[in-house]
Amino acid sequence: MESDNQITCEKxxxxxxxKSHQHEFGQFLFPLQGSLEIQTxxxxxxxxSDYCFYLPPNLDHNFRxxxxxxxxxxxxxxxxxxxxxxxxxxxxxxxxASIRYLLLEEAKSQENLSSLNKVSIISRIxxxxxxxxNT
Numbered sequence: 001m002e003s004d005n006q007i008t009c010e011k012x013x014x015x016x017x018x019k020s021h022q023h024e025f026g027q028f029l030f031p032l033q034g035s036l037e038i039q040t041x042x043x044x045x046x047x048x049s050d051y052c053f054y055l056p057p058n059l060d061h062n063f064r065x066x067x068x069x070x071x072x073x074x075x076x077x078x079x080x081x082x083x084x085x086x087x088x089x090x091x092x093x094x095x096x097a098s099i100r101y102l103l104l105e106e107a108k109s110q111e112n113l114s115s116l117n118k119v120s121i122i123s124r125i126x127x128x129x130x131x132x133x134n135t
Contacts (some may be wrong), residue, residue, distance in 0.1 A: 003079055007075065007076055008073070010072075012132070018037075018062050018063070018064045019064065020055075022061065024058060025076055025078060026076040027055045028053070028054050028076070030052045030071060032041075033070040037064070037066070038063045045089055051089055051092060052092055053088065053090070057078050072100060072103055072104055
């Protein structure tokens with residue numbers, strides 16, 4: 001993440017090698033192509049296009065992708081998050097698929113938007129998903 005105060009929405013791909021880290025921001029992962037193996041202290045999942053996953057700040061996690069992949073990633077500074085969040089493995093229903101679509105459109109046009117507009121758009125999405133983050 002470029003700045004502790006900047007929300008980042010971008011496409012990323014992952015390698016076959018296991019990587020391990022944590023970050024000081026929350027992160028939503030939306031699969032666009034392929035899948036990603038993710039391991040946390042309490043979970044082992046194979047994230048595919050039927051689901052999205054939320055990683056809270058400071059959660060150690062291992063990850064790797066076996067095949068060609070692309071993910072839409074939303075990095076969220078803690079100042080935009082509710083007080084205490086936990087990881088979530090969420091089935092992509094119509095609402096979450098719509099969120100993914102809006103974020104994908106954001107990623108496509110992010111160079112054309114000011115930072116203020118990005119924060120406003122993504123803050124609305126986060127407000128919508130607030131109930132899911134706290135469960």
